[in-house]
Amino acid sequence: MANEITFSSIGDLTTSETLSTTILMLLADRNALPAHPVFAAGYAGSITGSGSNVKKVAEVGLMGYDLLATVTDGSAVSNTALTDGSVTVTVVRKSKVYQPSDLARLVDVTGMVNINAFAQDAVVSLSATLASMVANVMDDFTTVVGTSAADLTFSDYLDAVTTLEIAKVQGPYFSMLAPIQYGDVRKDVATASGGAVQFSAAGQGLLSGMVGIGLKNSLIDGVTLFTSAHVPTSGGNYLGGMCGAGGLVWADGIVPYDGDPNAVQLADGKILFERDRTATYGLTGYVSHAYLGVSKGIDAAGVTIRSSST
């Protein structure tokens, strides 16, 4: 036998590898915050046309803050001091740019090195950035629940709810936990909680709920549970949090757009997405700009939830 055609003998007719049409996204926390009253109540507005990049949010003690005083018939009532305060939120620019060359774009077969992909990325990145900023504020409340260097338990989670209720925080609440914190609570419910919790509808829902990070099945009615990889650590502990309306304030800005054909507004104008051509280099930049700021609101309207980071 001779001249058999084998794979190794037709090297000029084959290539070492071809690109699959399947693309694996690298792991990242891409989850957007849910539409929740905490964020609706905490939205301080847009800085556009306001004269400053800092928004001051007033706090006022009305609508039942001061009770009526008992006054003797025929005598004058004394003035009641109006309690007020404020918090501020500083809005800054958040931007990024991908700049592929013409050659990189023209040979691209994946569809990932083109304007549509970069535009979608801009929108997802905006929501992920906001989630990371919120996570970095939720650890700031001075009231802390949970046990240092120990796994988070369902009991700790209940403590957080109780703490907010004692502080007169109006529901519903929003909680943000690191994935390992949520996993520890789930394990606690599954293995160490009593029957009332373990076999309740909420407990079963927790165990049968969809896995993955982001929005989770609620453990308690009225408390939205969100897990995020952006939850920070300190001293060997994760510091998540829970808050009600007033616990967070945030602001943004509409990026000025003057009709430039190389720019488009995305996400209701929260993002200005631009094409920036550098002709002499054969490069095209896809630039996205947004303006965001997040701060703690009323300290007592939130609680930090601490547990072991391992």
Next chain:
Amino acid sequence: MPPRRPAPPPPSMQAYDDSANGSAFVPDEGGTTRARPVTRVPGAPAFLFKAHPLRWTVENGRLLPVLGKVKFIPGVGGCDADARTGKPRIGPARMEAEEGGWTIVPFDRIPDAHAAPGQAKSYLRTVDGRPDLVISIYDKVYPGSDRIECDLPRWYEFCDYLVSTGTIAPPSSHVLRNMLDRLRAHRDARAAKAITAPSVKAEVAQIEANIAVIEAELARRVEAPQAPAGGMAFNPEEAFHG
């Protein structure tokens, strides 16, 4: 008897007898396959530790502050960005924290023994290969892993150092009593679960030990008798009928 042939040279020499000369070859496996992978811990910005009088905990028999962070993240917690350079400007964030009762811990406030030889004193450090990551010198991260561990013995020394140098005040007695109440309630809840879940027993024992630490600290203190938050004696007869 035929003459004996001479013995062949030893194998190590034989190769050089009649073959082409050369030298040792160390294969280059290419790319990064031989490189030490960097840590997979998510990126984190620089920060300053801050302490609050209400944020204390007890851990492994020690009273510890639950330190917060003023983060160098423009747009978060009042941190701004410099209009010219774009670099974080944390002045407003510091001020906001101090107005809220926090004490900022200077970055160089660490025990001398904790400073890296030949480097500036700082409780912050960078990680090789990860310019986006700044961690405390008490955090330990590992190549190729997303695990963060705390060097607990040194962390405890650092926290003790902050108190002993007066950087932060020790916890007030009312803070300790609040912790005690919470821990006792937590102990009772976990002890009830330990009846059906024996794995919880060790945790209950640890909580008991932490309770003992707080009780001992409270017993050690001699509190001057005083009104909880100052003030004057109040006579309701005079106030309402005088």
